[in-house]
Amino acid sequence: MVKIELTGDGGDKDMRVPFPAKGRKRDDILAEMRGMKAGDADWQHGRTPLYVFKATQEAYDMGRDAFFEFFTENALGAKRAFTSVKRMEDEVVQGALDLLHAPDDAGGFMTTGGTESIIQAVQTCRDWSRARRRDAAHRGNIVVSESAHPAFNKAANLMDLQVRRIPTAPDLRADVAAMEAAIDRDTIMLVGSAPSFPHGVIDPIAALGAVAQRRDVWLHVDACVGGYVAPFVKELGYDVPDFDLGVAGVSSLSADLHKFGFCPKPASTVFYASADKARHHGFEFTDWPNGRFATSTIVGTRPAGGVAAAWAMFQHLGRPGYRDIAARLMAMVDRYKEGVERVPGLKVCGKPHLSIVAFGADTVDVFRVSEVMAAKGWVPGLVQKPRAIHRMMSLIHADSMDEYLDDLRAAVGVVRQEVGSTAKIQATY
Numbered sequence: 001m002v003k004i005e006l007t008g009d010g011g012d013k014d015m016r017v018p019f020p021a022k023g024r025k026r027d028d029i030l031a032e033m034r035g036m037k038a039g040d041a042d043w044q045h046g047r048t049p050l051y052v053f054k055a056t057q058e059a060y061d062m063g064r065d066a067f068f069e070f071f072t073e074n075a076l077g078a079k080r081a082f083t084s085v086k087r088m089e090d091e092v093v094q095g096a097l098d099l100l101h102a103p104d105d106a107g108g109f110m111t112t113g114g115t116e117s118i119i120q121a122v123q124t125c126r127d128w129s130r131a132r133r134r135d136a137a138h139r140g141n142i143v144v145s146e147s148a149h150p151a152f153n154k155a156a157n158l159m160d161l162q163v164r165r166i167p168t169a170p171d172l173r174a175d176v177a178a179m180e181a182a183i184d185r186d187t188i189m190l191v192g193s194a195p196s197f198p199h200g201v202i203d204p205i206a207a208l209g210a211v212a213q214r215r216d217v218w219l220h221v222d223a224c225v226g227g228y229v230a231p232f233v234k235e236l237g238y239d240v241p242d243f244d245l246g247v248a249g250v251s252s253l254s255a256d257l258h259k260f261g262f263c264p265k266p267a268s269t270v271f272y273a274s275a276d277k278a279r280h281h282g283f284e285f286t287d288w289p290n291g292r293f294a295t296s297t298i299v300g301t302r303p304a305g306g307v308a309a310a311w312a313m314f315q316h317l318g319r320p321g322y323r324d325i326a327a328r329l330m331a332m333v334d335r336y337k338e339g340v341e342r343v344p345g346l347k348v349c350g351k352p353h354l355s356i357v358a359f360g361a362d363t364v365d366v367f368r369v370s371e372v373m374a375a376k377g378w379v380p381g382l383v384q385k386p387r388a389i390h391r392m393m394s395l396i397h398a399d400s401m402d403e404y405l406d407d408l409r410a411a412v413g414v415v416r417q418e419v420g421s422t423a424k425i426q427a428t429y
């Protein structure tokens with residue numbers, strides 16, 4: 001059996017730590033925790049290629065304060081006990097529907113992350129498809145580009161669906177014709193990404209929408225990364241293809257607040273283009289002693305802080321604030337791409353639309369370059385196809401940009417001089 005290393009698996013079984021025999025002072029505990037952090041990657045200075053997102057310090061403080069204002073409340077009780085949380089959740093969803101050009105009949109929900117949004121969109125699509133086909137017995141399949149996030153496989157594993165991963169076109173975007181050719185009578189969903197995680201390119205959503213309409217299948221747009229930044233990048237005049245709920249043929253869309261919405265974790269959203277589809281989202285059960293149990297998330301209890309902070313962030317930044325951050329972000333990305341390509345031999349993969357950029361090289365092994373960079377504290381971000389160095393950047397990467405590019409140039413120089421060294425590192429998300 002494959003041994004999978006999982007966070008939270010309890011660690012090394014030979015080094016069991018006993019349950020604390022007595023309590024300790026708060027200050028000692030906090031000091032120990034801060035000490036533990038000393039060994040972590042220095043995300044504040046852009047050393048992590050993913051995991052952490054930040055806009056301005058002011059926005060960060062707003063999110064943190066709003067989160068702790070609702071630290072104790074439970075969003076599970078939003079309808080019955082915490083009307084404040086219900087109002088904020090509704091307003092986040094409505095604001096996002098407006099931003100994403102949703103039809104009047106559209107609906108949406110907050111969730112705790114991109115994976116949960118995707119799992120729920122797949123479940124909603126499956127149940128909608130079953131209701132229409134009236135043959136619940138068939139095993140549905142989902143046609144995705146190979147660059148789609150593994151969350152679609154996770155969803156399919158949970159629901160016993162099949163995933164068909166189709167190689168990308170030469171420009172690293174979804175190959176629409178090949179995806180259409182993979183559709184059969186059991187296909188329930190097509191997926192496009194805006195943008196894809198590996199290459200940062202926005203798939204041709206309008207063309208996928210046309211296929212979805214012609215072949216009568218559901219199109220999900222995974223805008224977990226781009227949902228809350230691409231609209232503003234587009235407004236600034238950058239080349240951003242249409243990708244949102246205004247595109248004909250799009251049935252659902254996931255967009256993460258805790259990525260480029262710059263909201264504290266956990267917070268994401270999932271939307272449906274019509275009420276007829278949205279009504280299959282959610283879970284309801286009454287056949288137990290406590291009566292009606294209805295939730296719109298996979299999890300039950302969930303932090304109201306995530307809802308409150310997302311609401312506060314929309315209020316704080318508004319359209320001008322998000323546009324301003326998008327402008328600063330894209331200026332930084334342009335500087336990054338230029339800096340990378342100024343290093344002889346390095347080339348950006350495809351034409352990334354937002355702030356995920358991958359670059360490769362023909363004459364040096366970039367995995368080996370990444371190992372040399374890792375020794376200087378830059379946590380590796382790698383793509384295995386094509387072999388590339390990968391970063392999903394926010395404004396935390398701005399201040400250390402020159403240092404990164406200097407270290408990159410030096411690392412490429414080191415690797416060019418090496419004889420017989422081969423990279424041991426593997427691409428790991």
Ligand SMILES: Cc1ncc(COP(=O)(O)O)c(C=O)c1O
Nearest residue numbers: 113114115149196197222224225
């Ligand atoms: C394109 C895309 N979709 C979905 C996800 C999953 O999001 P989460 O980690 O919030 O579950 C990610 C995460 O990076 C992503 O890049």
